[in-house]
Amino acid sequence: MTKSTAQQTSLCQHCIMSGICFGQSDKNSAESKVRSHKIYHKSDILFRSGQTFDAIYILRSGSAKSSILANCGHEQISGFHYPGDLIGLDGFDNGSHSQSIKFLETSSVCRIGLGELDNAMANSASIRSNLLQGMSHALNNEDRFLLSLNNMNSAQRLSSFLLDLSAQFLQRGLSAKEFDLSMTRVDIANYLGMAIETVSRLLTQLQQDNIIEVQRRRVKILSLEKLNQCLTLERDPHILLTPNPSDANTIQTRVA
Amino acid sequence: MTKSTAQQTSLCQHCIMSGICFGQSDKNSAESKVRSHKIYHKSDILFRSGQTFDAIYILRSGSAKSSILANCGHEQISGFHYPGDLIGLDGFDNGSHSQSIKFLETSSVCRIGLGELDNAMANSASIRSNLLQGMSHALNNEDRFLLSLNNMNSAQRLSSFLLDLSAQFLQRGLSAKEFDLSMTRVDIANYLGMAIETVSRLLTQLQQDNIIEVQRRRVKILSLEKLNQCLTLERDPHILLTPNPSDANTIQTRVA
């Protein structure tokens, strides 16, 4: 996921934080305002857990994973990031990062210092709104992911993961049906909470069912419909059916 | 978790959003500035998924659960809330709530309209900081919870849940060792992603091991140490060991 240099200015103008780089008045004289951005390579670390929080970042190109560390030393990947994503939001909590960010491929990143950010928030309603929206979005993403962990079996989780990636790529103007995974099987297994053997088996299964073609990092989705069906079919909502679906006091509206 | 009316003013002064209610200048003449708050009862809904986002809320007393709804109609609880918690942060994402909030007992809530909030953010650095901190905290909480879902077995998840509650109560000046659960076993099972029978079995197990005493909603922790050991002992980090713990390129620092 890299962009030609010709696209960079346009990339900046559509950035969620563009208000910081381009003043209200001169959105047109953009050329000179492209914020300096730093290039990182595969396996580079943007910041580590425990490190002082002094900036947030926007991923311009490439991809990264964020992870936290359990007491037992276990690394848990909490998300993957793609161009346009805000990174480092975990730091507002207590002044130091709780996550670590590691790049999965060559990537470029804009840094927005905390002082600069706070100034912008004081002066611009759209910056305030965009930042809150970004954080809220991250929260909702985690909620939905949580749902899939608690609610779905391995096959459904993996299908869901692939569909999610597909949507991410589509949203960024790339192919929704054919793409390269930037993470290893180990990363996928970690993220989805299953053994890497299970990931492997399920991928071959999907391939045998003519739903995807997969070869190493390359994935081709043969049928988005069938992949979607994997989520709904063979569902068995075992956990947590509340007894009174029609009760006005109850939150859920329908129970299978 | 309810507070006497005598404590309410003090409660407001320590509120994370107090800057909105009390101007910088007159933090002392507090009496008259206590924001009107609304009382809800058990099973009441604060807002539902899909509802227009027009305010955030602060829980003053009581407790609540937030949940989202899967396509299949399955309700997934994404968190429990206690006094001081910010509620409704999910709405910044796209202008409508993705969560639903349901009270678990009689509770009182302050409402802060979006306009009012944005004004306050424009004018007060501490409001900006507090809101971002609150959202970041919520994010980090979810990350840690995600880790426990992917990383721990049922016994560990339940122990972790109890310890978490204990810490929440302690932080709010209540007993860390003896408290009432405001949620049902069904809620616990839903949240922790297991069957309610498993919750039940594990609680009796913990009781037989003289780690807790539990009777219906009442929980007494006999040994916080032993409960903590439940998290670390019998650990078996099966998933996701990355091969090179000492590699500088790798995020985690140690692997069991």
Place this chain on the structure above:
DNA sequence: CGTTCATTTGAACATGCTCAATTCCTGTGG
């Protein structure tokens, strides 16, 4: 080419779910 890492595949086993029945609490009405 040989070493290393990533991935795949197979077979046994374990955790935790499902189904079913029972017990325990709480509130309600006789």
Place this chain on the structure above:
DNA sequence: CCACAGGAATTGAGCATGTTCAAATGAACG
């Protein structure tokens, strides 16, 4: 005050999903 009904919680036994362990295969890289 007691009997009864309904929900919540507990307990037991069988079973399924997905893990563990072990070994083989495949791709990449020096």
